[in-house]
Amino acid sequence: MKISIKKVPALYDLLYGAFALVMLVAAIMATLPNGFSLTGVGSTLMQWANHLWWLTLPGIVLHLLSYFASQNQRLLLIGNLIGLCAFIAFILIPNYSVFAVIGLAVAMFLILSGAKRSRRVHNNSEVS
Template sequence: MKISIKKVPALYDLIYGAFALVMLIVAIVTTLPNGFSFTSVGATLMTWANHLWWLTVPGIIFHLLSYFVSQHSRLLTVGNIIGLCAFIAFILIPNYSVFALIGLVVAMLLILRGANRSHRMREESEVS
């Protein structure tokens, strides 16, 4: 699979999603000695978001660039919008990062499916 501006956001979604999952697990483990509560996990994530917000900026930029390049494909457009919303959610409401992670997975799947469909359509038009 060739790397293109359409598929780079999916790669960054995968990398950042793995990082966010590890961050969520560490936040849960960190709060376990005091007793597990969603409030304390959310507070921990909010504290960390002040220091790690800049990691979401490349994801926002990648999704914006891919969005402008892939206006012709509905799957790519929807995937980029969902990915953009997920990265903004990581900045604004990090205590709901589980939902943002789900958004990243959905965005990644839509982008990859849309890129493959776009590639197949281009090959079919070249053959005809």
């Protein structure tokens, strides 16, 4: 697969999703000595979000660029909107990061499926 502006957000989604999962596990491990609680994990994630919110900005910019570059491809548009919402959720409500990671996975799947489909349609139109 060639790298293009339409598919780069999926790569960043993969990298940031892995980082978010590691951050979630670290937050769980940080709350274990005091006794596990979801509120403790959520407050730990909220404290860390103050220092890490700027890591979501490249994802927002990449999804916006990809969105505007793929105006005629429905799967890419939907995938970019879901990815954009997931990155905004990481900033605004980091204690629900599990759902934002699921959103990133869905966005990644839609973007890659849409890019593969548009390439196949483009190749078929060249042959005709």
